[in-house]
Amino acid sequence: MEGDLADSLAALINDGSLDLEAEDRLVIALDFGTTYSGIAYAFNTPGKKAEANPIVDWPGLEGSRQPKVPTLISYDPKDPNKFKWGGQLDWRSDAVQGVKLLLDPSQQQPIYVPTSNIKNELKKLPKDPVDVAADFMSAMYSHAISKIETVQPKEYVRMCQKQFVLSVPAVWSDLAKDRTLRAAKKAGIHPVSLIKEPEAAALYTLYVQERALRSGDAFVVCDAGGGTVDLITYQVITTEPSLKLAEVVPGKGGMAGSLNLNKRFAELVRNVVGDEQWVGLKKGFGWSKVANEFDKAIKRSFNGNLDEEHYITFPQFTLKDDPDEKVSGNYWVMTGHQVQEIFDPVITDIIRLIDDQVKDALLKQQGKNLRGIFLVGGFGESQYLKACIEKKIPDIQVIQPNNAWAAIVNGAVLSQLPHHATVQSTQAVRHYGVSAWMPYQWPADNGRPTRINPEDGIIRVQRNTWYIYIGEDLKRNHTVRFPFVRTFSVPYSREQLIFYDNLLTSATKIPPVYPGRDISINCTLKSDLTAVDTSLFRPKKGVDGKDYIEVNYDLVLSTDAANMKFSLEVNGKRCGITNANYE
Incomplete structure (x- = not known):
């Protein structure tokens, strides 16, 4: 009965029979990411200005306010209906990671990462990827509602008409979008609209910089996340009475996200310690600690300094000394050159995508008014990525806006609010x-x-x-x-x-x-x-x-x-x- 009511409501919204501005609405946006996910919301009350508010308090991350939670889920081996998720898990946990990418297994994997067998990855899951994604989304949504009810009376929150929007990669196939929608519906997030991740990022990024914009200005938005990198170029149509944008050329993208750095790091460690030691190392506590150290500290802080060295220890595992590989006393010295070698193929791939997008945009714009490249998303915060782009494309400013990590989820909220920012037209990619x-x-x-x-x-x-x-x-x-x-x-x-x-x-x-x-x-x-x-x-x-x-x-x-x-x-x-x- 509840599903029928939601379907009827969706139909009324789509055909314009229901005026979304006629009553109080609670707009809830979900950014279901490969490595991190977030939720933002806004109360759209007639006569009052609505603003996006990200959820920043998450279970297991108490004391650390952040707009994203790790996209991790671990099931009880005795009961597949019980699980821990997000911040409730740490690097010691045996958790499902990267399930988002399994919603679109047809995406071509880069040649610079170790090959993975999709069928084997699917077999490791306790459920279908759609059901795993639904469980995670449901947990996020339930938590978000509980937090929203702490800032507004529960009765008011329950009275508000709920309107959901879910962001997806621009490179996603229509099959993957459909699977994402099915996961959201199973999670109780329905009816829901989809928005492309770089579009959501553009709406937020350009909205907060509206005073610096002029009609005709164009910007490339590069959304670099954990799994995918999406690029779309937008032109400012008008800034008054509200910001209106249009896509300039078809968007491009690929599987060049920061998760590839983790895979390349694992391959480097395997080459350093050798296949025989690698088998034992991966099964133990030591590898989890090392992988977490690279993910949380080394790759995020790398700025291109080749003189920097990282002393990495492998607890609960005894490595053989190897002076040639700088392995001694159960620690390994990883050089800045080795970190650069991990980054460079991924960076080269991203720069290729950006360069193609810039050339297409300049051709369409007749060489005029391409004002900048916005870097958003978690990987978009990398200083090394920014420096490499600036070196290869020196004539266009590269901008890392504030709150770039939460730009997508905040922009998704704005897309559903009247009189804020809209994209008037898009470009067909097929x-x-x-x-x-x-x-x-x-x-x-x-x-x-x-x-x-x-x-x-x-x-x-x-x-x-x-x-x-x-x-x-x-x-x-x-x-x-x-x-x-x-x-x-x-x-x-x-x-x-x-x-x-x-x-x-x-x-x-x-x-x-x-x-x-x-x-x-x-x-x-x-x-x-x-x-x-x-x-x-x-x-x-x-x-x-x-x-x-x-x-x-x-x-x-x-x-x-x-x-x-x-x-x-x-x-x-x-x-x-x-x-x-x-x-």
């Missing part, structure tokens, strides 16, 4: 379309497989029709229509009014004309027209003398959020049901 049997055209279709439809006798060939193209401006609050025509013989059954259509996608520069290897199925759309007035169907006589019914309908795509939302229309009126299956 082609989207459908494939259908169309009338044969000579000579273009010569040699292609053909068939003859019995209802019209026309020779047809299968071709692709693209409705969204890479680099196309996708205006917010606008829709894209995919027209379909279905013909079936009379009499027909109720089941025949349920159709399945594949939405195709391609990342090639020029969209393919015919089906082939450069095309993949984005999702399968189920359209149910069983409740549609049959008088809207058009009867026709086939060339074979049989009676047919022709059904014309549109699948309507909304690009208002980071995820696609579909509806079904017949004769311009919304009717029927459309569901998208990404699995």
Whole structure:
């Protein structure tokens, strides 16, 4: 019953029937990250200015106020419904890490990190990754509500209409976005809107620097996190009466997050101690301590100083002395050069992504008004990363704004508040379309497989029709229509009014004309027209003398959020049901 009510509320919000400014709302944003996660909120009360407030007190981290909590979860081996999470765990704990990346296992891993077997990682989980993510989100949300109820009366918090927004990487596949949404729904976070992480970061970063902005200014936002690095360029459309932005060129990104530094550090230790000692070291207490020391201290403080040395001890494990590797008395001296070698392939990858984005943006901007590169996210706080970017791209200012770590979750809140900051249009990063049997055209279709439809006798060939193209401006609050025509013989059954259509996608520069290897199925759309007035169907006589019914309908795509939302229309009126299956 509760799910039905949430679905009905979501439908009212999406079609504009419910005025979100007409009553008190509690906007809750969740940034579910690879290594750290956060929640921020705002009370949107009519007539009062709303501000984003991050949750900074977390279980297990008492006395340390911070806007993020480690994305860790450890299950009770006797009861998979019991678990500890976040700050309740430390480096000694055997915890699930990086589950976010398992929501999109199709993402290409960098060649400079040790190869990992996704199937083996999935087998280690006590549950499906969606369920693990749901457990973590649920714990975060429950804690956040308890903290929010300490600053406002509980009755008021419970009375407020809840509106949720969840940030996702810009490079995320539509399948991964769908899995993230399913995890959020299982966690009780529903109905929820999705926002791209760099978009949320841009909204917050540019909003707090609004006085320094002018219409026409453009900025590259580089969101460098634990798992992914996303880049999108935004142009300031106007600053009055509120900040309005637009994407300049399609965003880019990759799996170049700081988690790769940890993997490369582990590989370095393995090379230093040798495979035989590495097997024993990894099983014990010593490796957990060393890995934590690198993650929490060494990699965060590294600024490029090659003269600095780090004395690393391995408790409860006896290492063989090795003067060549600077291993003596159970400690190892890691040099600044070795730390740099860990960083450099990852930094090079990020700079490549930034350089590509800058060149695309300058081309679109005709070489003008690209004012800076904003570094946000946890990895974006690295001074070494900033220095390397400045060295490679000296003509554009690199800015590390205050509160860069919490920029995403704060910006996600702002995206749902009126009169603050909005992104008016985005850039398509893929082609989207459908494939259908169309009338044969000579000579273009010569040699292609053909068939003859019995209802019209026309020779047809299968071709692709693209409705969204890479680099196309996708205006917010606008829709894209995919027209379909279905013909079936009379009499027909109720089941025949349920159709399945594949939405195709391609990342090639020029969209393919015919089906082939450069095309993949984005999702399968189920359209149910069983409740549609049959008088809207058009009867026709086939060339074979049989009676047919022709059904014309549109699948309507909304690009208002980071995820696609579909509806079904017949004769311009919304009717029927459309569901998208990404699995």
